[in-house]
Amino acid sequence: MVKDLYPSRVSNEVKMLERQDPVIHSEDAESKGPLTKEQLDFYEENGYLLLERFFENEILEILKEELEKTMEANKDREGPDVIKEPSSNEVRSIFEIHKDGDFFERLSTNERLVSIMEQILGSEVYINQSRINFKPGFKGKEFYWHSDFETWHVEDGMPRMRALSCSIVLTDNYEYNGPLMLVPGSHKYYVSTAGETPDNNFESSLQKQEVGVPDEESMRWLVDKADGRIDRATGPAGSVLLFDCNTMHGSAGNISPYPRSNVFFVYNSIKNQLEQPFSGKDPRPEFLANRENIQPIKATSELKSTVK
């Protein structure tokens, strides 16, 4: 039996555990580029890094066109991988876009991105989950604090903290349109939460997560550890936000007129593939957590519009 290094939802007791894994997994990472020593240090210390204007305007326009094309193509489709707003039935997220055999698949293998992931994760990588998100103006809902790794570990069987999220920001993120908020340094601790995982939890947790979220005392402790800091990922469209799989994050609702859209790839180390879920329950569906026919990404360079 595999020892569970990061038990959670196993009792009614909350525990604050220390991280058992490095944050930067490459030996001598800075010599491997493309991130500089300063960027790597910031990521290691804070658990996230914002690369402003990573994509230039020309590519950004293509990204937006492709997002619209994909949203349009899916707006009347019903499926577990298409998530709609609880109240309005508008498309909010589309999952597994890295397997579209088209633009987003090539974007997910883009060599500028992949080389950064390999530098941080210290191995070849693959995509564990992907989606495009559209958070509308006026009625974007809040997402409460959570560590992605807690869910990926308990519900998907991800063994170690050797994955990261890459959010390609397609709209300007302001202080007032519900930007992602991150607790710097929170990735160094693991909140072992109380409670138990219901069957098919994912069917409701994608709209509102109820189990696996940290209790208020643990959140207060993490924010105190950060000297009261809660950072916001604000920046212009075309920026790329990287954050560690265990960084505590959330976002307030968005009552501003400005929508927020992004493309989201979760890169995992090829050495950290999914096992049986630590909850003992059935694994979540493939569109949420890839475990079949895993191959390391072969990087590609071309990013051309497919919109005529």
Place this chain on the structure above:
Amino acid sequence: MVKDLYPSRVSNEVKMLERQDPVIHSEDAESKGPLTKEQLDFYEENGYLLLERFFENEILEILKEELEKTMEANKDREGPDVIKEPSSNEVRSIFEIHKDGDFFERLSTNERLVSIMEQILGSEVYINQSRINFKPGFKGKEFYWHSDFETWHVEDGMPRMRALSCSIVLTDNYEYNGPLMLVPGSHKYYVSTAGETPDNNFESSLQKQEVGVPDEESMRWLVDKADGRIDRATGPAGSVLLFDCNTMHGSAGNISPYPRSNVFFVYNSIKNQLEQPFSGKDPRPEFLANRENIQPIKATSELKSTVK
């Protein structure tokens, strides 16, 4: 019959009307102090003004003690003037604190505050509504965009735009704990909203306003007029925020650990007393809109703690 200068909720049509009243009502206001020409100009242009650290630390500590004392005294009391969180039954607001015959009554007549209100409103003033607000950390709910004047006019019969809100901020307001957001310049326009006022609307609207809120197109127009600006009232505890009765404002939820508390006084010109509600419905209760035995405030100077 009084002509309704600011009709709203009278049809299914939305209209954007121009303001019919000045923002600064005193002739030669700058000579009357205490606000400077720069402060008056900012208020006139933007519809709000933040006075940082208006109350010094010594007074701030007294304010906090008095707030706690009042919350504690009301926590088991049921009454229309005590508003609790929909989910948790915690006290969120207590109304009509300017009639407590005690600390908050003296605070509402504080001469430093009253002289500012008289300078802006150009006459003697009285309190139309007051409350203390406690917005807890982790679960503070959002408030959607609204103009206070729209409700005060339609539901309370306030004839003209000659009132302002004064929020005394008792906790630090950060970008990430749901600060008040204001659309600068929005006070120069009046969104005549669609729909009709239900009977006893206030019983639900204090928790979530459903009628009288602007439609998305009008909000977009107002934010565009402001060149996309949405300002946030962030600042240290002890600051005082003034905003015009017609400034469009709202706030996102608060998932941070930091609560937000404030004391809220609405000052109205003695020449702008309430008439019959323009909705044709019964007036709201006295604790929401004072209309009985109105007397101009006589300013007082002393602010001493009553907590032993």
